[in-house]
Amino acid sequence: MNNIVLVNIFRFFGLLLVQTLICSNINFMGYINPFIYLLFILLYPTSNNRLSFLFSSFLLGLMVDVFLDSGGTHAAASVLIAYIRPLFLKFSFGAAYEYQAVKFSNTDFTQRVVYFLSLIIIHHFILFVLVVFNQNEILLILKQTFYSSIFTLLLCLLFTSLFSKKQT
Amino acid sequence: MQQLFNFFIKNKTFVLFLLLFSIALSLTIQSHEFHRSKFLNSSNRLTANVYSISHSISQYFNLVKENQLLLEENSRLKSKRFNQEISTSIDSVLKRTYSLNSAQVYKNSYAQPNNYLTINKGLKDSIKEDYGVITSRGIVGIIDKTSTNYSRVLSILNTNSRVNVKLKKTNHFGTLTWDAKAPDVVQLKDIQDLVKLTIGDSIVTSGFSSTFPANIPVGTIDSYGLNDTEDLYIIEVKLFNDMTNLGHVYLIKNNDLNELETLKEPNE
Numbered sequence: 001m002n003n004i005v006l007v008n009i010f011r012f013f014g015l016l017l018v019q020t021l022i023c024s025n026i027n028f029m030g031y032i033n034p035f036i037y038l039l040f041i042l043l044y045p046t047s048n049n050r051l052s053f054l055f056s057s058f059l060l061g062l063m064v065d066v067f068l069d070s071g072g073t074h075a076a077a078s079v080l081i082a083y084i085r086p087l088f089l090k091f092s093f094g095a096a097y098e099y100q101a102v103k104f105s106n107t108d109f110t111q112r113v114v115y116f117l118s119l120i121i122i123h124h125f126i127l128f129v130l131v132v133f134n135q136n137e138i139l140l141i142l143k144q145t146f147y148s149s150i151f152t153l154l155l156c157l158l159f160t161s162l163f164s165k166k167q168t
Numbered sequence: 169m170q171q172l173f174n175f176f177i178k179n180k181t182f183v184l185f186l187l188l189f190s191i192a193l194s195l196t197i198q199s200h201e202f203h204r205s206k207f208l209n210s211s212n213r214l215t216a217n218v219y220s221i222s223h224s225i226s227q228y229f230n231l232v233k234e235n236q237l238l239l240e241e242n243s244r245l246k247s248k249r250f251n252q253e254i255s256t257s258i259d260s261v262l263k264r265t266y267s268l269n270s271a272q273v274y275k276n277s278y279a280q281p282n283n284y285l286t287i288n289k290g291l292k293d294s295i296k297e298d299y300g301v302i303t304s305r306g307i308v309g310i311i312d313k314t315s316t317n318y319s320r321v322l323s324i325l326n327t328n329s330r331v332n333v334k335l336k337k338t339n340h341f342g343t344l345t346w347d348a349k350a351p352d353v354v355q356l357k358d359i360q361d362l363v364k365l366t367i368g369d370s371i372v373t374s375g376f377s378s379t380f381p382a383n384i385p386v387g388t389i390d391s392y393g394l395n396d397t398e399d400l401y402i403i404e405v406k407l408f409n410d411m412t413n414l415g416h417v418y419l420i421k422n423n424d425l426n427e428l429e430t431l432k433e434p435n436e
Binding site: 017020021024027030031033050051054055058061062065066067068069070071072073075076079080082083130131132133 | 180181182184185188189191192193195196197198199200212214215219278279280281282283284286320348350351412
């Protein structure tokens with residue numbers, strides 16, 4: 001138990017620094033940036049207290065906001081996906097997750113991709129709606145959501161496979 | 169009352185979600201208004217320190233480029249000085265209106281609709297809000313928030329940014345804005361369609377505001393068209409500055425600012 005808390009605290013600060021110092025400065029093709037800090041929310045233990053989960057997601061989003069000078073956009077998007085995460089857990093891993101905590105490293109690859117992708121797309125859409133904040137620019141929002149989601153998904157899968165404890 | 173408490177306890181996750189979400193939303197809305205994002209910005213001690221550590225590592229990668237820029241500027245200033253007539257030295261006796269400070273850019277962004285820079289000068293170096301920020305090539309932005317050691321700069325690549333500029337040739341003035349499309353092109357609005365424009369004409373600051381002195385280079389005309397009502401131009405301006413790569417910047421302090429402010433007050 002203690003170990004899980006420590007791992008998550010480390011993940012919180014590690015991903016925050018990786019996001020703000022590296023990932024937000026990539027600007028691939030001019031404007032495409034991955035939002036790797038989402039991994040914290042995606043991989044947060046499922047059996048844990050939902051209130052603390054919501055709160056830590058909010059805090060992480062807010063910290064990213066402070067670093068990137070983006071108001072409260074990341075915080076809003078992060079809290080939203082933290083709140084709706086159980087729905088998507090059920091959707092991608094079946095009802096079984098409620099009885100036993102899902103170990104992400106043991107799950108099926110396609111299930112994991114579906115779970116990651118759905119939450120990433122929702123997060124990015126909300127994020128860019130709030131960042132652009134102009135209903136006339138809906139095409140720009142969709143374009144940015146699409147490209148950044150792909151980038152984030154690839155990096156998330158790469159990170160999870162890099163740091164998975166599974167023995168080969 | 170009891171029922172109300174029961175309701176809250178039953179739906180405590182939803183209530184907390186609603187609370188946090190509305191906090192985040194209000195912060196977002198606040199950040200879309202100029203000079204309103206008071207609480208959260210990257211010029212606070214924690215974030216600026218992290219950026220300063222990261223900057224101390226990454227600055228080495230740009231040394232060649234920085235040196236080149238400094239050399240260019242040096243040679244330009246030297247040639248100016250060699251060609252200067254001696255009589256102008258009288259100027260140095262007069263009081264100077266503007267004084268310059270140099271600073272390092274710790275954090276720069278250009279891919280979002282609202283971009284800010286963080287620089288390593290703050291209240292301690294008597295930097296205040298509304299000071300202008302330029303490089304040797306052209307304008308960068310305006311100081312937006314200051315803390316003890318750091319400041320945040322509202323970049324001209326920000327949809328909230330408004331800078332008064334003019335055409336160098338004819339002195340017609342307008343407002344410089346940004347449509348968030350490309351980091352090297354900004355838009356100049358409010359110029360009458362009577363004015364004759366040529367592609368490649370220079371745009372410089374007008375000197376009407378107390379922030380920038382007149383004739384600081386901004387960019388050249390890339391293309392132009394009329395607005396919806398067909399009486400004003402919308403001019404695409406190609407910037408002289410490479411906003412994606414900023415190292416050293418200069419902060420412009422207007423020494424007459426207090427005097428100008430007192431003149432403005434009675435009008436309000």
